[in-house]
Amino acid sequence: MYDRRMESASADITAFILAGGRSTRMGMEKAFVLLEGRTLLARMLDLARSVTAEVRIVGDPAKFHPFAPAVEDVFPGCGPLGGIHAALHSSQTDLNLILAVDVPFVSFAFLQFLISRSSESAAVVTVARTSGGLQPLCAIYRRAFADVAEQALGEGRYKIDALFEAGQTHVISEEELRVAGFSPKMFRNLNTPEDLADAGE
Numbered sequence: 001m002y003d004r005r006m007e008s009a010s011a012d013i014t015a016f017i018l019a020g021g022r023s024t025r026m027g028m029e030k031a032f033v034l035l036e037g038r039t040l041l042a043r044m045l046d047l048a049r050s051v052t053a054e055v056r057i058v059g060d061p062a063k064f065h066p067f068a069p070a071v072e073d074v075f076p077g078c079g080p081l082g083g084i085h086a087a088l089h090s091s092q093t094d095l096n097l098i099l100a101v102d103v104p105f106v107s108f109a110f111l112q113f114l115i116s117r118s119s120e121s122a123a124v125v126t127v128a129r130t131s132g133g134l135q136p137l138c139a140i141y142r143r144a145f146a147d148v149a150e151q152a153l154g155e156g157r158y159k160i161d162a163l164f165e166a167g168q169t170h171v172i173s174e175e176e177l178r179v180a181g182f183s184p185k186m187f188r189n190l191n192t193p194e195d196l197a198d199a200g201e
Helices: 004-008 040-049 079-090 108-119 145-154 174-179 193-199
Strands: 013-018 055-058 095-100 125-130 138-142 169-172
Touching: 013 040, 013 079, 040 055, 040 095, 055 079, 079 095, 079 138, 079 145, 095 108, 108 125, 108 138, 108 169, 125 174
Parallel strands: 013 055, 013 095, 125 169
Antiparallel strands: 095 138, 125 138
């Protein structure tokens, strides 16, 4: 079915969904956890496709290629930073939306807002900050961040926030989010069966 949201889809940005791996607390891969009858992966693919036709999954191609083109980590076993690096390393666009598979409450409207803010800035990263800290797994990265990530990964440093330098990062404050009509609660992720049960209520 044609979705009117695709009218605003951008050809200048690629979206990457970090599919993650098996969650011991969920008992299965997070990508295939069901929320209201749909997998988290299906929900995030639809969300990403609402803002761009160029959507990729960062994960095992054997598992994920049936759903979208898949990209493997260049530095396997290094957590989300490895996934971000793999995404940017493979990207053909300067702007790249990185989405974790387990943030299903992020909205189309927020992604539009985030993309707009990144387009207006020369920053390498555009990311929101809430009381829970920076939200690097729902952020816009320019392709140049791949070099920063690669150096850190090569040195065994995997913390994403530590790589954000003030001059290269545009931080959207929690107050800015609220003024724009967005609740910081949209960034809550699903880590446990209890989180999943709460989300379905």
